[in-house]
Amino acid sequence: MDHSPSLSAPARRTRRIVIAGLAILGAAILGVAIAAFGPVDAVLKILSMPMHRPVWHVWVGTFNGVALITVAALPLAALSVWALARRRRATGVTSAWRMSLAEVGIVYGTVPWVWMIMLPGDEAGAVVSPVPLRDLLTMDTGQVVGNLLVFAALGFFAPLRFTALASLPRILALGAGCSVLVEVAQYVLHLDRVSSVDDVLLNASGAGLAALASRPWWRATATSPSGRS
Template identity: 30%
Template sequence: MNKQLKNYIKHIVEQTDMSDVEKKELESELQDHLLLLTEEYIVAGHSEEEAVNLAIQAFGNEQALSKELNKVISPYKMPLKIISGLLFSFYAFVVWIILIGGPGRSSAGVYNPYDWKMNINIIPFKSIMWYATGIDHINLSTILYNLFGNMAIFAPLGFFLPLLFKKCTNVKNVLIYSFLASFFIEVIQFVAHRGQSDVDDIILNVVGAYIGYLSYKLLRTLSLKAVQLVSFKTTHK
């Protein structure tokens, strides 16, 4: 990439009030836009050096762009954090009620007190395959609840983790913390006699968290594009 363009983008991004991961995403977006604009000027007959200068000129002053980006981001960042924190707390409470503390989790309904081996499955995909191939002898609502329900209940976790915690802005950490949360719940269910512990529940929970993370990334990309559009229009009035 042209050194002049690289430095121009770097100066814009460095002055924004974003996390390191967000800055990298913004840098990538700006790079794509500027390279495309530069290519258009080259096709129009300009030299590469002229095209770069024209693209930078069209985008605007570095400090002005950074200032406008911060204006768009900053007013909503703290309220968004507070609202997200409250929603996450409510979500965690609901998950606890559903999986651990609810009346439907009494030992009488789902826990076998006479054979502990009946209360745990450590063979990956055993339960998933049993439900997936059991349409002829298992109620459809039971299949949907045990397969898609386990994914759905952890999808919000994959969305909230990168939104609230800087350590979880990459998929690796989201999957690790989702795995640990699911494992913790399964252990509590087994020890407290509140349900049957199943490695497949953990697998489905982590898949659900991954789907939630992808939703966060999509929303994040769309919001960054919107911020850039607003900033670009503001600086070119």
């Protein structure tokens, strides 16, 4: 009896997850660069700016430095996925590649965004904007897209890694909760930024949209025997 079709189905699903995961990480990296630098044609030029001033503050305290570190850390992220997957496969863990990619993807695709929005802004003190949709009307396209991408990697990968989060309402709640924590931290730490309810709405929406993009895979995982266990 030929079992190759049933054996190749998980492999095909894993390959699709990996490809889609790399796409969402690529979008996150591109979004970080565009948010930091503006037009795409200026990315390479501005990425090299921290190299001319190798001061720690330029590397960790500016959008340019964070974006450059993010790009430079890509090979390390890929190596981490490979090492985790290899270790899991050696111990007989199923879905080793999916789990490893999801874990690294959550960290790699989220930390740079949180890092950037926790840098000091240019507002005169801590500002709170609690009225929904007021700030949204004044945001440009880059700000809207950037806010949607902040927790996009979290929304995409979290349901793939944690079966308990394989639900759109839970991902929306997770994205909103994480965004609220960031906005509160901006206010408490006096980072001269606007703590806006619209940022929370956009961050949660971005996580939800990313979860919908990965929904075919985490739905299949959640309903499989291994997913239920």
